[in-house]
Amino acid sequence: MYHEIAEELIQAIESGQFTTKLPTEQQLMNQYKVSRNTIRRAIDVVYQHGLLRRVQGSGYYINELQLQGKMTVNLSIGAGKSLVKHGPLKSQVVTFDKVNAAQIPLAQTMKISPDEDLWRIIRLRYLNDTLYCLEEAYYMRDVVPFISTEALETSVFDFLKDTYDIDPYSSDDFMSLVTIGPDRADLMDLRPGTSMLSLAQINYMRNNVIFNFSRSIYAYPGFSFYFHSAHLSSN
Structure with a gap:
């Protein structure tokens, strides 16, 4: 309740x-x-x-600290949930296929066997007709046996909630500055070698089982992240 x-x-x-x-x-x-x-x-x-x-x-x-920027995402709530007030994201799907964990360097990151099968989704995401990010996401097929093509155009997380009652309960977030290679630069219409802000996330269900890993490279102008930290007193 x-x-x-x-x-x-x-x-x-x-x-x-x-x-x-x-x-x-x-x-x-x-x-x-x-x-x-x-x-x-x-x-x-x-x-x-x-x-x-x-x-x-x-x-x-x-x-109100998280509202100071023109485009601020509150990761304390979750990168997807906190976009509601900015408007829905629209997607251009680049890749949607099935891969084996052994094909990609994710088995150790996701704490899974190299034999595990995954859904791979690569898409360009747009906010108000402006490029928001390039997202590369992987979903455990034994947890998520089916993803509709309609969900790829909007929100996969909304689809998972409605279809499987899967809702991200917690996540590990890793921010870094990455240099864009030729393939990604071409997709994002950027110059190769451009430095961009990247967020990698491992998402857990309520039972502490990983169901998703994603890496997003952000391009939206005026973009910023907000984190909340609670400091424990030593007294």
Whole structure:
């Protein structure tokens, strides 16, 4: 139950319903007709997503740091989910095929056997008719036996949620600066040797099983990432 409440609170914050601070715990308890413990667990999820800062004795204030950039993606929520407020991504599929883990250097990264079969999806993604990124993604075929071609044009994650009830629960994110080779440069209409920001992600299901690995090279102007960090006191 608290996950559903947390999702509603996140949507309310992103839509601008709450601009300064959250309602009090008591107000939220009355609204959702749940216990204080349930509300606190929901608020904790929203806090972990980097959308709130806690002020002792005053409540939970909306954290607007992630909104400062023209195009800021909040990775505390998830690269895909946090794009909703910017508009839907459209895709141009370059490759959609089946590969063996032994064919690509991913077995160790994904902690899988080299004999494992994967879906490979390479696509150019566009936001507001501007190139957003070049994405290369791999999905475990024993977890995801089928991916529709319609999903490739929009959101594979939405398809997985609707079809298999697979939702990214956590991810390992690795950012780096990469030099674009001739093949990628041609796809992205860039000069070979151009340095671009890249994000590699390993996505886990709720049972801590990896279902997806992706690497995206970003090209959108004014693009930036936002991370939320909670620092533990040593006292």
